[in-house]
Amino acid sequence: xxxxRAFVVKEFYHIFRDYRTLLILFGMPAVQLMLFGYVITNExxxxxxxxxxxxxxxxxxMISDKILSSGYFILERNLNNIAEIESAFRYGExxxxxxxxxxxxxxxxxxxxxHLQIIGDASDPNTxxxxxxxxxxxxxxxxxxxxxxxxxxxxxxxxxxxxxxxLKGVYMFVPGLMAMLLMLISALMTSLAITREKELGTMELxxxxxxxxxxxxxxxVFPYVFLAFIDAIIILVLGNTVFHVPVLGSxxxxxxxxxxxxxxxxxxxxxxxxxxxxxxxxMMVSLVALMLPTILLSGFIFPVENMPxxxxxxxxxxxxxxxxTIIKSIMLQGNGLACVWQETLILLGFTLxxxxxxxxxFNIRLA
Amino acid sequence: xxxxxxSVKNLTLRYKTTLAIDDxxxxxxGGELFGFIGPDGAGKTSxxxxxxxxxxxxxxACQVEGLDVVKDYRQIRNICGYMPGKFSLYQDLTVEENxxxxxxxxxxxxxxxxxxxxxxxxxxxPFKKRKAGKxxxxxxxxxxxxxxxxxxxxxxxxxxxxxxxxxVSRREFWEMLKRLRDxxxxxxxxxPYMDEAxxxxxxxxxxxxxxxxxxxxxxxxxxYPHALLSVRAGDVYPLMKELMKYPGTHxxxxxxxxxHLSFKKGEIQPAELQKHLSTKGHTNVEIExxxxxxxxxxxxxxxxx
Numbered sequence: 001x002x003x004x005r006a007f008v009v010k011e012f013y014h015i016f017r018d019y020r021t022l023l024i025l026f027g028m029p030a031v032q033l034m035l036f037g038y039v040i041t042n043e044x045x046x047x048x049x050x051x052x053x054x055x056x057x058x059x060x061x062m063i064s065d066k067i068l069s070s071g072y073f074i075l076e077r078n079l080n081n082i083a084e085i086e087s088a089f090r091y092g093e094x095x096x097x098x099x100x101x102x103x104x105x106x107x108x109x110x111x112x113x114x115h116l117q118i119i120g121d122a123s124d125p126n127t128x129x130x131x132x133x134x135x136x137x138x139x140x141x142x143x144x145x146x147x148x149x150x151x152x153x154x155x156x157x158x159x160x161x162x163x164x165x166x167l168k169g170v171y172m173f174v175p176g177l178m179a180m181l182l183m184l185i186s187a188l189m190t191s192l193a194i195t196r197e198k199e200l201g202t203m204e205l206x207x208x209x210x211x212x213x214x215x216x217x218x219x220x221v222f223p224y225v226f227l228a229f230i231d232a233i234i235i236l237v238l239g240n241t242v243f244h245v246p247v248l249g250s251x252x253x254x255x256x257x258x259x260x261x262x263x264x265x266x267x268x269x270x271x272x273x274x275x276x277x278x279x280x281x282x283m284m285v286s287l288v289a290l291m292l293p294t295i296l297l298s299g300f301i302f303p304v305e306n307m308p309x310x311x312x313x314x315x316x317x318x319x320x321x322x323x324x325t326i327i328k329s330i331m332l333q334g335n336g337l338a339c340v341w342q343e344t345l346i347l348l349g350f351t352l353x354x355x356x357x358x359x360x361x362f363n364i365r366l367a
Numbered sequence: 368x369x370x371x372x373x374s375v376k377n378l379t380l381r382y383k384t385t386l387a388i389d390d391x392x393x394x395x396x397g398g399e400l401f402g403f404i405g406p407d408g409a410g411k412t413s414x415x416x417x418x419x420x421x422x423x424x425x426x427x428a429c430q431v432e433g434l435d436v437v438k439d440y441r442q443i444r445n446i447c448g449y450m451p452g453k454f455s456l457y458q459d460l461t462v463e464e465n466x467x468x469x470x471x472x473x474x475x476x477x478x479x480x481x482x483x484x485x486x487x488x489x490x491x492x493p494f495k496k497r498k499a500g501k502x503x504x505x506x507x508x509x510x511x512x513x514x515x516x517x518x519x520x521x522x523x524x525x526x527x528x529x530x531x532x533x534x535v536s537r538r539e540f541w542e543m544l545k546r547l548r549d550x551x552x553x554x555x556x557x558x559p560y561m562d563e564a565x566x567x568x569x570x571x572x573x574x575x576x577x578x579x580x581x582x583x584x585x586x587x588x589x590x591y592p593h594a595l596l597s598v599r600a601g602d603v604y605p606l607m608k609e610l611m612k613y614p615g616t617h618x619x620x621x622x623x624x625x626x627h628l629s630f631k632k633g634e635i636q637p638a639e640l641q642k643h644l645s646t647k648g649h650t651n652v653e654i655e656x657x658x659x660x661x662x663x664x665x666x667x668x669x670x671x672x
Binding site: 002006013137199201209211364365 | 445449453456460467472514604645
């Protein structure tokens with residue numbers, strides 16, 4: 001035990017004397033959370049639009065006013081002819097154009113229909129989609145409001161977004177970020193820490209000592225369990241205080257699940273380090289094999305359901321996917337273990353699998 | 368003490384396609400300072416790694432203090448001290464932290480075995496708060512030796528401990544090794560420097576995975592079969608070419624500014640050679656009869672093998 005303690009103390013010295021490690025450990029969670037929370041957002045405000053209105057009657061004015069007063073759009077320019085639409089898009093001045101047909105009010109009065117075109121800039125498909133939907137929504141609302149007396153019956157859908165009423169992107173990103181950062185810190189840092197010993201040649205000395213391989217591995221990993229756990233707490237606290245992401249479920253359960261996930265990532269890190277011999281390779285493997293899938297294939301940013309089946313298969317072997325499901329369920333829906341036991345078991349299975357594989361692969365000797 | 372500290376029989380180590388160690392056998396007696404001399408790639412490091420249980424031999428049997436390196440690796444790890452060729456301590460830990468870390472993982476303390484390392488450690492103790500990475504080459508080597516010694520090993524494996532260390536530190540280092548040996552520790556040391564062979568009780572000359580000769584340095588020199596001249600004259604390279612052509616020459620090797628010329632006794636007369644070289648246009652020719660060094664013996668053995 002004394003030996004083990006000395007080993008862990010040494011490991012903490014390594015971490016606290018390397019400012020880069022410290023920066024990654026404690027700077028990154030905060031910076032990433034701020035970046036994801038503030039910069040990457042699906043909500044759109046103040047999109048610039050152009051309006052071509054050859055009618056200039058009461059109805060088109062009303063519609064334009066509704067659109068511009070919604071808070072989503074600001075008028076960049078009024079167009080004088082159809083040809084200007086293209087140039088307005090081309091120079092990137094606007095991301096949406098509204099085109100009324102001539103004699104709009106008159107046609108509506110006489111025929112009951114009038115045409116209006118919404119043109120989006122689909123070089124950014126997601127934004128274009130959202131903007132077009134916003135604009136259509138505003139127009140339908142207007143239509144309902146002027147027709148409410150005339151039409152005998154109508155259906156008014158009332159949409160309510162459960163668990164994230166304001167559709168805040170942060171609610172998505174906090175769980176995703178936790179999955180990503182804990183994976184990064186745990187897997188990358190431990191795989192680096194172990195391969196560093198190999199690279200420096202100190203692993204030779206450790207192997208020639210009476211320390212058992214298990215003691216070496218656990219001694220190396222122990223500090224990171226602790227530090228990753230602190231990171232998990234930092235993310236939760238920041239998410240809660242700065243972005244008001246709620247934790248509806250049990251905090252104890254949430255922390256316990258985080259702990260399990262950390263152990264899973266650490267055992268993966270150990271596995272990587274037993275298979276690689278240099279820090280550079282370990283880093284490449286960790287980044288390419290862990291980070292990218294965690295971001296892309298875990299349902300963090302892109303929904304799994306929309307992927308081609310072959311990628312979906314990959315998604316199901318990505319541990320972060322399950323962790324994200326678990327914490328979303330606990331944080332946003334307030335669920336208990338009864339709802340996430342399957343995912344928990346899967347994570348546990350991953351952990352045991354990686355641990356067994358790495359113990360099997362760990363060399364009591366060189367090469 | 369066991370009279371035989373290390374026994375190696377028909378040891379072979381193969382890495383995929385290359386033969387690192389090719390069927391070697393030797394014994395080291397308890398309390399001996401035993402040197403492995405040979406150039407890079409001779410198989411010294413591989414041999415040390417097998418003896419310290421870090422590598423498993425492809426063939427052959429190795430015992431350290433009567434323990435098998437494969438079967439009893441655990442016990443061997445308790446009784447041997449190892450100093451790898453590359454400086455392998457924690458650069459970001461201080462001198463004292465490194466030493467106390469290694470003491471602790473071997474289940475001892477600095478205080479307990481301070482006597483053993485006092486001589487060596489006393490020299491770096493003034494810098495004990497300094498990070499190991501910031502030490503000079505000689506100090507690093509002293510720290511590494513202290514760390515290898517701190518658990519009072521019965522047997523010490525030092526892989527090229529003097530590589531990259533200045534001449535003064537090297538001499539001091541060998542003095543320390545002699546004192547440790549006198550204290551009863553068996554020491555196996557490898558070095559690429561031929562001149563260090565003479566500091567060992569016995570040496571094994573290694574080349575391409577084989578041991579060419581094992582004996583005391585004095586006996587190895589005594590066994591040198593040729594007569595030897597040291598020849599100096601201006602440029603070494605043309606002189607060398609000339610000597611290679613000279614009838615009776617066995618070998619000609621450059622040693623710094625001079626050429627060592629070996630030949631069968633009586634076949635070359637220094638005076639005649641001097642005259643010959645002068646007629647060939649070599650100036651300032653100095654010829655001196657010398658006794659062989661270990662390096663001469665090594666070169667000669669290389670031709671035979």
